[in-house]
Amino acid sequence: MSDLSYVRAEMLPERAPPASQVGFVGWARQNLFNGVGNSILTVLSLIFIWYVVSFLLSWAFSPTWNSASLSECREIFGAESGHHAACWGVINDRWQQLLFGFYPNGSEEGTSDLRWRPILAFLLLFVAVTPVLFNMISRRMNWVLLCAVLGLTSLYLGGALGIVVGLALIAAGAAIGYKALTADKTARAAEIEAGAKRLPNPLIFSAIYPFIAPWLLWGGSLWLPIGAALGFVIGYFVFRFLAPIAGSLVGMIVAVLVALVWWLLLTVGFADLMQSIIPIGLEPVESRDFGGFMLSITIGVVAIACSLPIGIVLALGRQSDLLIVKALCVGFIEFIRGVPLITLLFVASTLLNIFMPPGTNFDIILRVLIMVTLFAAAYMAEVIRGGLAALPRGQYEAADALGLDYWKAQRLIIMPQALKISIPGIVSTFIGVFKDTVLVSIIGLLDPLGLSNAIRADQAWNGVVWELYGFIALLFFIFCFSMSRYSMYLERRLRTDHR
Amino acid sequence: MKKTVFLGALTVAGMAAGASAAATLDDVKARGKLNCGVTTGLVGFAAPDANGKWEGFDVDFCRAVAAAVLGDANAVEFVPTTGKTRFTALASGEVDMLARNTTWTLSRDVDLKFDFVGVNYYDGQGFLVSKEMGVSSAKDLDGATVCIQTGTTTELNLADFFRANNISYEPVPIETNAEGQQQYLAGACDTYTTDASGLAATRATFENPQDHVVLPEIISKEPLGPLVRHGDNEWADIVRWTLNALISAEELGITSTNIGELSAAPGDNPEINRLLGTEGNLGEMLGLDADWAKRAIMAGGNYGEVFAKNIGESTPIALARGLNAQWKDGGLIYSPPFR
Numbered sequence: 001m002s003d004l005s006y007v008r009a010e011m012l013p014e015r016a017p018p019a020s021q022v023g024f025v026g027w028a029r030q031n032l033f034n035g036v037g038n039s040i041l042t043v044l045s046l047i048f049i050w051y052v053v054s055f056l057l058s059w060a061f062s063p064t065w066n067s068a069s070l071s072e073c074r075e076i077f078g079a080e081s082g083h084h085a086a087c088w089g090v091i092n093d094r095w096q097q098l099l100f101g102f103y104p105n106g107s108e109e110g111t112s113d114l115r116w117r118p119i120l121a122f123l124l125l126f127v128a129v130t131p132v133l134f135n136m137i138s139r140r141m142n143w144v145l146l147c148a149v150l151g152l153t154s155l156y157l158g159g160a161l162g163i164v165v166g167l168a169l170i171a172a173g174a175a176i177g178y179k180a181l182t183a184d185k186t187a188r189a190a191e192i193e194a195g196a197k198r199l200p201n202p203l204i205f206s207a208i209y210p211f212i213a214p215w216l217l218w219g220g221s222l223w224l225p226i227g228a229a230l231g232f233v234i235g236y237f238v239f240r241f242l243a244p245i246a247g248s249l250v251g252m253i254v255a256v257l258v259a260l261v262w263w264l265l266l267t268v269g270f271a272d273l274m275q276s277i278i279p280i281g282l283e284p285v286e287s288r289d290f291g292g293f294m295l296s297i298t299i300g301v302v303a304i305a306c307s308l309p310i311g312i313v314l315a316l317g318r319q320s321d322l323l324i325v326k327a328l329c330v331g332f333i334e335f336i337r338g339v340p341l342i343t344l345l346f347v348a349s350t351l352l353n354i355f356m357p358p359g360t361n362f363d364i365i366l367r368v369l370i371m372v373t374l375f376a377a378a379y380m381a382e383v384i385r386g387g388l389a390a391l392p393r394g395q396y397e398a399a400d401a402l403g404l405d406y407w408k409a410q411r412l413i414i415m416p417q418a419l420k421i422s423i424p425g426i427v428s429t430f431i432g433v434f435k436d437t438v439l440v441s442i443i444g445l446l447d448p449l450g451l452s453n454a455i456r457a458d459q460a461w462n463g464v465v466w467e468l469y470g471f472i473a474l475l476f477f478i479f480c481f482s483m484s485r486y487s488m489y490l491e492r493r494l495r496t497d498h499r
Numbered sequence: 500m501k502k503t504v505f506l507g508a509l510t511v512a513g514m515a516a517g518a519s520a521a522a523t524l525d526d527v528k529a530r531g532k533l534n535c536g537v538t539t540g541l542v543g544f545a546a547p548d549a550n551g552k553w554e555g556f557d558v559d560f561c562r563a564v565a566a567a568v569l570g571d572a573n574a575v576e577f578v579p580t581t582g583k584t585r586f587t588a589l590a591s592g593e594v595d596m597l598a599r600n601t602t603w604t605l606s607r608d609v610d611l612k613f614d615f616v617g618v619n620y621y622d623g624q625g626f627l628v629s630k631e632m633g634v635s636s637a638k639d640l641d642g643a644t645v646c647i648q649t650g651t652t653t654e655l656n657l658a659d660f661f662r663a664n665n666i667s668y669e670p671v672p673i674e675t676n677a678e679g680q681q682q683y684l685a686g687a688c689d690t691y692t693t694d695a696s697g698l699a700a701t702r703a704t705f706e707n708p709q710d711h712v713v714l715p716e717i718i719s720k721e722p723l724g725p726l727v728r729h730g731d732n733e734w735a736d737i738v739r740w741t742l743n744a745l746i747s748a749e750e751l752g753i754t755s756t757n758i759g760e761l762s763a764a765p766g767d768n769p770e771i772n773r774l775l776g777t778e779g780n781l782g783e784m785l786g787l788d789a790d791w792a793k794r795a796i797m798a799g800g801n802y803g804e805v806f807a808k809n810i811g812e813s814t815p816i817a818l819a820r821g822l823n824a825q826w827k828d829g830g831l832i833y834s835p836p837f838r
Contacts, residue, residue: 071815074706093549107550108573288576289551349584353591441539444580444588450539454547454579456677457540457555459815463704465677 064088069460090464091471094455098448098471101291104283114219114285116156118294121216123149125301128209131202133486140180142202147173210305217290217298219282223271231267235259287365291446293475298365300434300479303372307433308426310373311380312419316410318385329381336378341436344371349443368440376433383429387422388414420494427487431480448472523595523727523734524786527568532576535561536594539579541676542700543810543818544600553577556809557598559799560619560725564596564741567791572798582651586611589728596738600694600723602652612729616739619724619802621822621831623717624656625695627702630710632689637716641666646679646688648672653693656719676701690714694721696810696818703815737785744792746834747774748801750825755800762793774837781837802832 020026032042067073067089077085091098096105096115106113127146131139151169154162176199183191192198211225235255243251275281290298317329336344348367356362391414399409419426441450452468455461527533537545537557545555553575562572578594585601588594590612600622601607603615626637626645634640637660647654649672661668671688673679680701683691691698695717702708725742727735748754751771753761758775765777772778776789785791799805803825810818824830 070704097547097549097551102547102551105550107552286576288578346583350587350591353587353593442581442583444539444578444584446539446579450579453675453677454540457538457542457544457546458548459542459546459700459703462542462700462815463680465681 059084059086062086062088065092068093070463071460086467086470087464088467090455090461090467093461094451095471097455098292098451098468100294101446101451102289103291103294104285104289112283114283116153117216117219117282117285120149120153121213122297123153124209124212124216127202128206132206133490138180139199139202140176142205143199144173144177144180146202146205147176215282217285218287219284221271221275221279221281223274223280224267226274227267227270228263230270231259231262234262287363290365292448292451295365295440295445295447296434296437297479299369299372299437299440302369303376303433303437304430306373307376307380307429310377311384312415314377314381315384315388318381319388333378333381336375337382341372341375341439342442344375345439345443347371364445368443368445372433372437375436376429379429379432380426383422383425384418386425387418387420390421391417423487423491423494427483431483434479434483435476448475523731524568524737527595531569532574533561533565533568533596534576534578534594535564536578536580536585536588536597536599537561538599539581541600541697543696543814543816545577545598554809556620556805557600557725559805559809560598560742560745561596562798563745563795564738566798567741567744567787567795568737570794572794586613589613589726592728595734596725596727598725601726603722603724603726604652607726613726614729614732614735615724615726616735617724617742618722618831619742620696620722622694622696622721622723623822624653624692624719624721625698625717626690626692626714627683627698627711628690628714630712634690634714637714637718638664638666640668640690642668643689644669644671644687646671646673646682646691648676648679648693649674652719652721657692660718680704696816699818700816703817733786737787740785741792741795743834743837744774744795745802745805746825746832747837748792748796749803749832750827750834753796753801755797755804758793758796762790770837 016022017026020029033039062073062077062085064073064076064086065088067076067087069089070087073085073087073089100115100118103118104111104114124146127142127149130145131142147169151166151173153166154169155166156162157166208229211229215222215225235258238258239248239251239255241251242254245251246254314329314333317325318333320326320329345368348371349364352362352367395413395417396409399413402409404412438447438449441447441453444450446454449472452472455468456464535558537553537555540546541555543555544557545553547553558577561575561577565575566572578588580588580594580597580599585597585599586607589597598619600620601615602622603618607613608615626640628634628640640661645657645668647657647670654670657668657670671682673682676693676697679691679693682688683701684705691701693701695713698713702711702713705711725738727738747770748758751768751774753771753775761771762775762777765772769778773781775793776782776791780789782789782791800808806820806823807813810816812819820828820830822831824832826833
């Protein structure tokens, strides 16, 4: 007999799976056309999507970018009668207004284009929040970023000084960046171990930023923000001096009082005095000139940044055993949550105006900022209270057992966990607050929505609706979507459990 | 007891605010700028252009007052106000005057404590319908659906009109003019009603304006005019006579082109001389200089020029002068004499 055998002696080579099971076809068969019912649903959905998308695209792609008025747009697509298409000329004409409102743009005689200031403030915002929000970027890269932003700004401002400073900054940034990119991490760690000097912590800039940004936006004397910052310094030194003598509570109260006295009574005088000795400043811009997305972002960022700490304090106060503190916090939260934001804005815009002594000029944007911040803080407090309530009792007891005092326990054990739990809620509140900023159009501030109405009041653009709202919606979507993605990133980064 | 204290505090605050209103002219001069309340945007009456410069019929009046008082037509801070914030903005002193197509009514004049200094536009509520409907009079609108802005006097006027004519209608409430345009064009309502000037502006934006028509019935009186706070009569006089100067200028044939010539030396017409300050001391009586009216007229032209430039028949809105013609031409625009 020959060597017939029924068992293979060697393995067959692996063959590719059948074409119908892999790749796009396989995926489609498995997910879209698996069974009659699903196939019908898929086809119907595709037809629906095609219908919507083809309509949207044929509407959005229209050669009207350079048209000067709605009637000109109609002439452009007038040849195809009954064809509806977007009239993008309005965005071309007004996008700068939608972004900056009435911020001086140099169009009026005797004024210069100051719009670099909000842009710089916006870019510096990213430099300032990066070390707070992300830990993936190294200390040195953060300084590179700062050098690049400042360098480009001084190049843009021009003049011999501007160009020299700009080039120097960019060179410095490039040098730091080159070193950071070429040296690997372990070598750098060894260097630091050996006592090499590190660059200063970028959080220093983040701490300075809240004083720089208003100065850039509103202009005026540089000594005013410096005076405001000095208030914190004075308060800190008073606390340091008093705490060992009179106890930390008394020290804290006195420090806050001294700082308040400085801010309310002395800062302006100090700024005027210094200004008369060494005048440094930017051209002042009135709040009334703020508008468009610049206004939304200003209100949104301030409300977001201030509402979180205030919210934490309120949430802790609500859980406190001290009767008066608790009553104040509960009263505040429930009152603010019990009234609509619009009511608060009306109070800010009209009632305060009537109650204030005549002649006081309490800036309308400042009033709105305070109201929106208080509103957001009340909601934030409840979100954080949810996080606090979700912590097991054992965590509090463990903190006590370790002998930590109240603030240390909060800072080291309770808050990190409670805040982590509340991230989705916190970010939702942030997004909500940012979108709520459009309500200021009701009290006559020209935010993007208010401006869209003002733009339609121009004879050339009366009747344009979807293009403006689409543009505004797109910009809002970009901001809100980024915030939402960031919250997901943060949740992933902080996930310490082993699910 | 507590309530009384609170009310007392309110009264004191209110009185203090009232007292502050005393010397608006001095405040404006010290500030170097006129704070003028305008709408947040109404076609032809007030709107910012792409550079943020405000333009329009009401805006030009603000500029005329600024020119008369401060000598610079651009020394105006335009404060956009909404229908809800306008009166508090004026009462609290945030703005020195309102030029914001506000209807002169008794309650606003008396109860809200404002002074309407005159009428710069006589408006009235009308109806916009499509020609297809075949309606030639508002009285044929029995059973029609009507787009109507909520919370305005137009809503009340509408109810009055239909009740008086014993016909019925179905309201479609809308919030803004833009919404009204969209709803009307989409066929959600048979007719859209608001001030006739607004209807004309709305109609001008349609793709085929000739298919739509504003019905002849005007069902309400809407005298629109600038207003100031009660209690500062000197300031009210200045604003009132600036308006009258623009109106008289048209009547007397003073335009922005010939004003240089007419004001150079006293001419034959004594009223022109008094108005332009080449004779008499009318400016001094107002607390201004002799050239005040000349500057006000040069800011944007006389009443007719301002009208023609912003809302007149050469603009897309194409409003006829109608009631707003000079009294000599059969309209209601009439200025007391400059004497």
